[in-house]
Amino acid sequence: MSNVKDLPFVVVGGGIGGLATALGVAETGRSVYVLEQAPEINEVGAGIQLAPNATAILSRFGVMDEINKTAVYPERLVLMDAITGKELSALDLGESFKQKYGHPYIVLHRADLQQALLKACLDNDKITVLTNQAVERVEDLGDKAQVVLADGTTYVTEAVIGADGIHSKTRKLFIEDQPVASHYVAYRGTIPMNEMAAQAGTNMDDVIMWIGPNLHLVQYPVRRGELYNQVVVFKSDRYKEDSDDWGTPEELDQHFGKCCKPVQHAVTFISRQRRWPMYDRNPIENWSKGRVTLLGDAAHPMLQYMAQGGCQALEDAAYLSDCLHEYGNNYEKAFSVYQTERIPRSASVQRNARLWGEIIHAVDPIAILLRNNLMENRTPQDTSHVDWLYSRRYGAAKVR
Ligand SMILES: Cc1cc2nc3c(=O)[nH]c(=O)nc-3n(C[C@H](O)[C@H](O)[C@H](O)COP(=O)(O)OP(=O)(O)OC[C@H]3O[C@@H](n4cnc5c(N)ncnc54)[C@H](O)[C@@H]3O)c2cc1C
Incomplete structure (x- = not known):
């Protein structure tokens, strides 16, 4: 029996980018397989964390109602000095922020985002999701x-x-490059909010980033505020290519031992x-x-410090959908316009x-x-440093 099969349109990968892309392709009336x-x-x-440039797109794809069942709307993005414990700056995410960008800044559990996107895909009769593939x-x-x-x-x-x-x-079709090691390592996870709440000493409704020499800690609530998410990141002095023996828990304790009590x-x-x-x-x-193109981390993997990797994947998905709307079955043209728009922004x-x-x-x-x-x-109302990221909606003006 032949193992060659015909499929209409294929997205490789069922991450945030892949599932959102399937929604964008289905929006153009095409059937699509993930x-x-x-x-x-x-x-x-x-x-x-999803900034307004991402929630705008989740809203367009009809996923925000599901996401709102678990997402948290933080009050502020706060930068703290991890050594002195002093607040350095804050960005107010309240009403005027929402009005300015038209969409909110949210934080949620990754599984909740993934399930919301997956549900939207499974509810759409143009989308088929196949696992073990x-x-x-390509x-x-x-x-x-x-x-x-x-x-x-x-x-x-x-x-x-x-x-x-x-x-x-898929990227190998274009280039045989290698990931670039930053020598930083992350440990992350969630814990029940009530285990954390008593001693934290900070406003737990905020997104808090503690910064220090060669390290940082990010904290925020997820899943209706029932869980507290923490990511610790530090630079290992023991980095070795082709070895896992660096960035160890012992190094973590050494690095963070010099930080403030909280x-x-x-x-x-x-x-x-x-x-x-x-x-x-x-x-x-x-x-x-x-007839092949890339999207999300496959196209432009980035360090997570600006919390934009997933947001950029969503921007890709929306703009790619616009190009497919505009150029019909001229895929070469659609993909060329897509990358002309998306490469400079994501590279930036x-x-x-x-x-x-x-x-x-x-x-x-x-x-x-x-x-x-x-x-x-900087005042909490000053958004001048994030305008270029948050106010631009997937370059929609050029195509649709
Ligand atoms: C610590 C950390 C914190 C971050 N915080 C944020 C944040 O707050 N906000 C934000 O926007 N971004 C954040 N990011 C970045 C974000 O997680 C990624 O940019 C995003 O997940 C990329 O989505 P993607 O779908 O392109 O790729 P992925 O999430 O990597 O999904 C790829 C999918 O493809 C599948 N796959 C891989 N190879 C194959 C294959 N050969 N065949 C079939 N399937 C395959 C994988 O199993 C996976 O399901 C963070 C990243 C890290 C590491």
């Missing part, structure tokens, strides 16, 4: 595209979007079971070929994430003094 390698669609037990290679055939799975199954399709994350197999206390709640080494990639100049976020990392992790005392001084002079 191929996910994992046995089920799932996410890690941690939180995610480990894609090995090819452009000119008038079709082809997806080959690790088990040899081959799908011949209209077009393919590679949304298969930082280790994307930070030291918070870090005791962090699970040491799993570590996430932090990688990104350099921006690339082309990610489309004929990739580069700014690295830069922001250097700023928040500054070691030099003079740099820290200058940084803190600049931050302390």
Whole structure:
């Protein structure tokens, strides 16, 4: 029996980017298959922040009602000095912020976001989600595209979007580059709010980022405020390529041992079971070929310091949908316009994430003094530093 099958339109990867892309493709009237390698669609037990540039798109795709069942609307984004415990600056996320950007800043559990997107996909009769589909290679055939799975199954399709994350197999069609190690590592997870609440010493309705030399801690509530999400990040001096013996729990304790009491206390709640080494990639100049293109972390993986990786994947999904609306079955044109719009913006976020990392992790005392001084002079209503990120809606003006 032949293992070559026809599928209409394929998205590789069932992460945030892939599921949102399926919704965007279905919006254009096309039938679409999502191929996910994992046995089920799932996410890690941690939180995610979504800025107005992302919630605008979730709203367009009809997912916000479901998300609102669990999402938390934080009051402020706060930067704290992890060593002195002093507040450095805050951004007010209240009514005037919402009015300005037209959409809210939210925080939620990743699994809740994933399930909301998945539900919207399963409720849509144009979308089919297939699991246990480990894609090995993607090819452009000119008038079709082809997806080959690790088990040899081959799908011949209209077009393919590679949304298969930082280790994307689809990306290999364009470039054989490698992820760039930042030498930073993250430990993250959620704990029941009542276990944390008594001793935290901060407003737990806020998104709080504690920053210090070569380290930071992010905290915010998720799942209707029932869980508290924490991410600790630090630079390991013991980084070695091809080794997992760096960024260890012992190093974590050493780094955070020099922090103020609330930070030291918070870090005791962090699970040491799993570590996430932090990688990104350099921006690339082309990610489309004929009937194949890339999206999300497969296209532009970035360090998480600006909390924009998922937001940018959502922007991609919305703009790609606009291009498919506009250019019909001329996929080459649609993908070319898509990348012309999306590459400069996502590359700028990739580069700014690295830069922001250097700023928040500054070691030099003079740099820290200058940084803190600049931050302390900013009012909570001043949004000038985030306007370029939050107010732009997936470049919609150019196409639709
Ligand atoms: C610590 C941390 C905190 C972060 N915080 C935020 C935040 O607050 N806000 C924000 O917007 N972003 C944040 N990000 C970034 C965000 O998580 C990513 O940018 C986002 O998940 C990218 O989504 P994606 O769908 O492109 O890729 P992924 O989430 O990586 O999904 C890729 C999917 O493809 C599947 N896949 C991979 N290879 C194959 C294959 N060969 N065949 C089939 N399927 C395959 C995978 O199993 C996975 O399901 C953070 C990242 C980290 C590490």
